[in-house]
Amino acid sequence: MRRVNATRYVTALREGGSLPGLVEADDDGLYVVKFRGAGQGPGVLVSEVVAGELGRAIGLRIPELVVIDVSPELGHAEPDVEIQELINASPGANLGMDFLPGALPFDGSSTHGIDPAEAAAIVWFDWLITNVDRTPRNPNLLTWHGDLWLIDHGAAFFRQHGQEPLSLTSERPTPMLKEHVLLPCSGSVMEAGERLAGSARNAIGSAVTAVPSEWLGSDPESAREQFRLFLMNRLEDSGQMKKDLYPDD
Ligand SMILES: Nc1ncnc2c1ncn2[C@@H]1O[C@H](COP(=O)(O)OP(=O)(O)OP(=O)(O)O)[C@@H](O)[C@H]1O
Ligand SMILES: [Mg+2]
Incomplete structure (x- = not known):
């Protein structure tokens, strides 16, 4: 950065x-x-x-x-x-x-014109990072020059704030996924995962390395490792995503 x-x-x-x-x-x-x-x-x-x-x-x-x-x-x-x-x-x-000047908040009431594959990619991404903040109440999406832009990922990886190390929570459910604002207009989330998992895996290292050490406490390297392991584990286990999306199956 x-x-x-x-x-x-x-x-x-x-x-x-x-x-x-x-x-x-x-x-x-x-x-x-x-x-x-x-x-x-x-x-x-x-x-x-x-x-x-x-x-x-x-x-x-x-x-x-x-x-x-x-x-x-x-x-x-x-x-x-x-x-x-x-x-x-x-x-x-x-x-x-x-800052995106003139960007408008996306309010979820009109999903008309949204590409189902793009919506599925966003739902899958929010599943991967356990982002609980993309619901109709708080979509954290902006419309800018006709495109959707993602903002506000502060609530992702929310289990980092719990007692257990983040990497041990990778198999827990992702609450709110069923309430995702783009789910109604989304194409196949499983297919999005199949398309994107490889590039996600390749990007984990540099994403985690980009975090300034000042924000990671007394042992920044092991904090980074927790995020790395958490993401790798989730990429291995798409069965969990199915359960989050279709809990009644
Ligand atoms: N890059 C950006 N360009 C234009 N406006 C932005 C951008 N990022 C955020 N905003 C505006 O600022 C608002 C607050 O941003 P954001 O959601 O990231 O903050 P927050 O404190 O985490 O909010 P909350 O917890 O209420 O969701 C957004 O709803 C949006 O209107
Ligand atoms: Mg917000």
């Missing part, structure tokens, strides 16, 4: 639960920034990177991610105390996602 420096806090994106901000950087780019010091902790940024790099590698549309360096001065002119505190709690490496 590229690394840039934050130069100006533009505005808060109030609709985001984690208070993401729109931030300008020294490459003149505008980024949606998720701050490391937000309540959910750095784990959600790790999920964003692993999911984002993996998803893009298998051909899904996900805006570019960057590591954005934040200095406490960024918040000095900011009148909102909550935002100032968030910036103060997040010195150093934070996550930036390329």
Whole structure:
């Protein structure tokens, strides 16, 4: 991932639960920034990177991610105390996602025109990364220039926050998969998996390596290994996906 420096806090994106901000950087780019010091902790940024790099590698549309360096001065002119505190709690490496100007939230009510194979690829991807946040209530999809773009993978790999090591949870069910916003217009998810598993497998290493060590705790290499093993195990076992999609069979 590229690394840039934050130069100006533009505005808060109030609709985001984690208070993401729109931030300008020294490459003149505008980024949606998720701050490391937000309540959910750095784990959600790790999920964003692993999911984002993996998803893009298998051909899904996900805006570019960057590591954005934040200095406490960024918040000095900011009148909102909550935002100032968030910036103060997040010195150093934070996550930036390329801002798509004029993108509209996809609301799920009109799936007309969506390619069934693309929808199936997204459902399969969300199964692979255990993303529970792509339901009609919170689709985390944007429409931009007529295409669907995937955002917000902070809730993927949610079992990293549990007691057990992530890799030991790879055979657990993926809740919410049946409520996936694109399932109604999706082609065969099994076929999507057959098409994409190979490129996903090849992309795991670099997706996991892209995560900044600062977000991975005292032993970054074993944290990365947990994600690697988790993904490899899931790619081996598509039977679990069938159970998540068709629990009554
Ligand atoms: N790359 C982007 N380009 C344009 N708008 C974006 C982009 N990323 C996020 N947004 C806007 O910001 C909102 C919040 O982003 P996001 O869903 O990633 O944050 P969040 O705090 O995880 O939200 P929540 O938990 O409420 O889903 C999105 O609903 C969308 O409207
Ligand atoms: Mg969201």
